[in-house]
Amino acid sequence: MLVLVFALSCMVARFFLTDELGYSSFWPPNAAxxxxxxxxxxxxxxxxxxxxxxxxxxxxxxxGGLSPPESFLACVLNxxxxxxxxxxxxxxxxxxxxxxxxxxxxxxxLIALLSAAIEAxxxxxxxxxxxxxxxxxxxxxxxxxxxxxxxxxxxxPAVMHLVRAPRPEHAAWQVGRGTLVxxxxxVVLTIVSFAWARTPLFLFLYPALAMLAFHxxxxxxxxxxxxxxxxxxxxxxxxxxxxxxxxxxxxxMRESMMEPYLFSLLxxxxxxxxxxxxxxxxxxxxxxxxxxLEYAATxxxxxxxxxxxxFEAILRSVVEWPQAGAVLFIDVDDFKGVNDSMGHQAGDxxxxxxxxxxxxxxxxxxxxxxxxxxxxxxxxxxxxxxPEELDSFCGMMSRALRAPYCFAGxxxxxxxxxxxxxxxTGRITADELIHRADTALYATKAAGRDGYxxxxxxxxxLVAFSADAARRGAASVQP
Numbered sequence: 001m002l003v004l005v006f007a008l009s010c011m012v013a014r015f016f017l018t019d020e021l022g023y024s025s026f027w028p029p030n031a032a033x034x035x036x037x038x039x040x041x042x043x044x045x046x047x048x049x050x051x052x053x054x055x056x057x058x059x060x061x062x063x064g065g066l067s068p069p070e071s072f073l074a075c076v077l078n079x080x081x082x083x084x085x086x087x088x089x090x091x092x093x094x095x096x097x098x099x100x101x102x103x104x105x106x107x108x109x110l111i112a113l114l115s116a117a118i119e120a121x122x123x124x125x126x127x128x129x130x131x132x133x134x135x136x137x138x139x140x141x142x143x144x145x146x147x148x149x150x151x152x153x154x155x156x157p158a159v160m161h162l163v164r165a166p167r168p169e170h171a172a173w174q175v176g177r178g179t180l181v182x183x184x185x186x187v188v189l190t191i192v193s194f195a196w197a198r199t200p201l202f203l204f205l206y207p208a209l210a211m212l213a214f215h216x217x218x219x220x221x222x223x224x225x226x227x228x229x230x231x232x233x234x235x236x237x238x239x240x241x242x243x244x245x246x247x248x249x250x251x252x253m254r255e256s257m258m259e260p261y262l263f264s265l266l267x268x269x270x271x272x273x274x275x276x277x278x279x280x281x282x283x284x285x286x287x288x289x290x291x292x293l294e295y296a297a298t299x300x301x302x303x304x305x306x307x308x309x310x311f312e313a314i315l316r317s318v319v320e321w322p323q324a325g326a327v328l329f330i331d332v333d334d335f336k337g338v339n340d341s342m343g344h345q346a347g348d349x350x351x352x353x354x355x356x357x358x359x360x361x362x363x364x365x366x367x368x369x370x371x372x373x374x375x376x377x378x379x380x381x382x383x384x385x386x387p388e389e390l391d392s393f394c395g396m397m398s399r400a401l402r403a404p405y406c407f408a409g410x411x412x413x414x415x416x417x418x419x420x421x422x423x424x425t426g427r428i429t430a431d432e433l434i435h436r437a438d439t440a441l442y443a444t445k446a447a448g449r450d451g452y453x454x455x456x457x458x459x460x461x462l463v464a465f466s467a468d469a470a471r472r473g474a475a476s477v478q479p
Contacts, residue, residue: 002040005159006032006052007059013151014063016234022066025233025258027147028226029056030078031155037086039163049079069131077123081148085115099157100218102274112152113145120144146259153266154229157222182212183224190231194241202232202242206268213272221269229262300371302348303355311370311378315430318380318423325367325382325423326390327433328397329441330358333415333449335375346408351375353405354414361400378437385422387456394420394452402450417444418452 010029018024029052036048053075060071092107093099099108124141186208193201205228213221236244236258243257298310306314318325332338332354339347358377359369367381385393401416419441421433440455447453 002032002036002048002159002163003051003055005162006048007055009155010052010056010059012230012234014059017230017237018063019237023143024147025236025262026150026154026229027078028151028155028230030081030148030151031159033079033082034085034089034152034156035159035163037082038089038160049082053079070127073123073126077119078148080122081115081119081152084118085111085152088115099160100222100273101277102270105157105270108156109149109153112149116145116147116149116152117141119148143256143259146256150229150259150262154222154226154262157219158226161219161223179212179216179220182208182215183220183227186212186224187227187231190228191235194232194235197240197242197245200242205265209265209268210272213269214276218270218273218277221273222266225262225265225269228265232262233258303351303371305355305359305377306368306370308370308372308378311368311372311380312430312434314368314370315380315433318382319428319430319433323382323423324384325380326385326393327421327423327437328379328381328394329372329419329434329437330377330379330397330401331417331441331445332375333417335414338412338414342408349407350405350412350414353407354401354416357401357405361397378434387454390420390422390454394418394454398450398452415450417441417449419444419455420452421455 006029009032013024013027013029017026033049033052036045040048056075056078057071060066060075061068066074088111089108092111093104099105120141123144124137127140128137186205189201189205189208193199193205209221209224209228212224216224232241235241238244243261246257298307299305300307315327332351335347335350338350355369355371355377358379362369362379362381365381365383367379370378372378381393398416398418402413404411404413419437419439421436421440423433436455440453444451444453
């Protein structure tokens with residue numbers, strides 16, 4: 001893909017952005033080679049560089065305007081630019097980081113200028129000393145630096161975005177209608193203003209790009225600047241637009257004015273994107289902080305289950321909007337023995353393992369689990385339960401909670417006592433439900449623990465199943 005991007009950008013730059021003297025306002029193909037060095041493995045990156053050099057030389061040969069030695073020198077120096085910029089970009093901006101962030105883009109700007117200065121100094125020295133080029137060296141060097149530095153600045157964020165989000169369905173490709181409208185407006189305004197050179201319409205690009213920066217993500221703003229720069233440079237190189245009118249003889253004045261103009265477009269977009277981005281990041285941080293505080297206020301920090309207040313609030317909403325289901329109170333049998341024999345840290349690890357298993361048993365039915373404190377938990381399971389179904393469900397819960405737990409590096413079986421009550425069609429308060437489930441739980445403990453008790457209304461009979469009773473069959477007791 002990067003080879004294709006290089007080929008397309010090279011053809012556009014060579015045939016549309018270059019004037020009759022062979023000068024271009026900016027040279028974007030180098031961005032593809034730089035991104036290849038930043039994101040690909042060395043062997044693949046080397047392949048992109050070699051392919052880019054060959055494609056560049058072939059396009060120069062077709063386009064003409066440069067002698068073979070000049071063309072080969074330009075192609076090699078483009079590779080040198082990428083090789084110089086890549087390690088500095090990786091060191092100060094990261095190999096695949098978002099170059100649209102203000103500090104990274106500022107660092108990348110210095111890297112692009114320094115890399116282009118080194119490349120241009122080598123090229124101008126070779127042309128002046130070995131090839132006998134009579135062009136003033138400083139002016140040639142300055143135009144070379146600005147051309148290649150602007151090429152990296154304008155094209156690298158867009159190419160990096162293309163590589164990091166290669167699939168059209170990726171979230172990074174999503175663009176709002178307003179963003180798309182402003183982006184297209186900027187491109188159309190560029191074409192109209194440069195085609196109609198006798199008007200100051202090109203100045204309206206600044207507010208249009210500013211509005212785009214307010215509505216769009218930085219990558220789309222910089223992509224818009226890239227397309228605006230491409231059309232503006234192409235029209236200027238072929239004698240269209242206000243800047244071309246200032247230099248009808250085709251001297252370096254055209255490039256010297258065009259390049260600061262393009263850079264000024266960047267300077268309009270970046271500060272706005274920075275301010276808007278900081279505001280959005282602050283908003284996201286506040287939303288995350290709010291979510292964390294809400295979670296901390298409604299959940300137990302040790303087991304990550306709901307705390308008592310949150311569970312009771314859910315139970316009240318279930319009662320207010322009548323919903324069938326069952327409420328279970330679960331108490332760990334002899335949890336004090338675990339703490340005394342293994343320590344409180346092991347006890348905390350057991351509670352985490354116990355709550356995880358309890359959640360697994362309840363959540364698959366759309367239920368909720370809360371910790372009421374210490375080793376006591378509560379669960380709400382939605383759905384209509386017949387007496388037989390609730391009896392079967394509680395039996396399954398009791399057996400599953402009795403299975404060995406792995407905590408503190410050991411396997412240990414710990415039993416639990418359960419009290420259950422169904423939510424019927426009659427009017428009942430949440431406090432009454434909690435009282436009934438708690439009463440059933442204490443009946444289980446009185447019957448010998450390691451079992452379950454179902455509070456049956458309206459007769460208010462408690463059917464208690466201890467571990468021994470479960471083997472003998474159901475035993476009915478009075479509350």
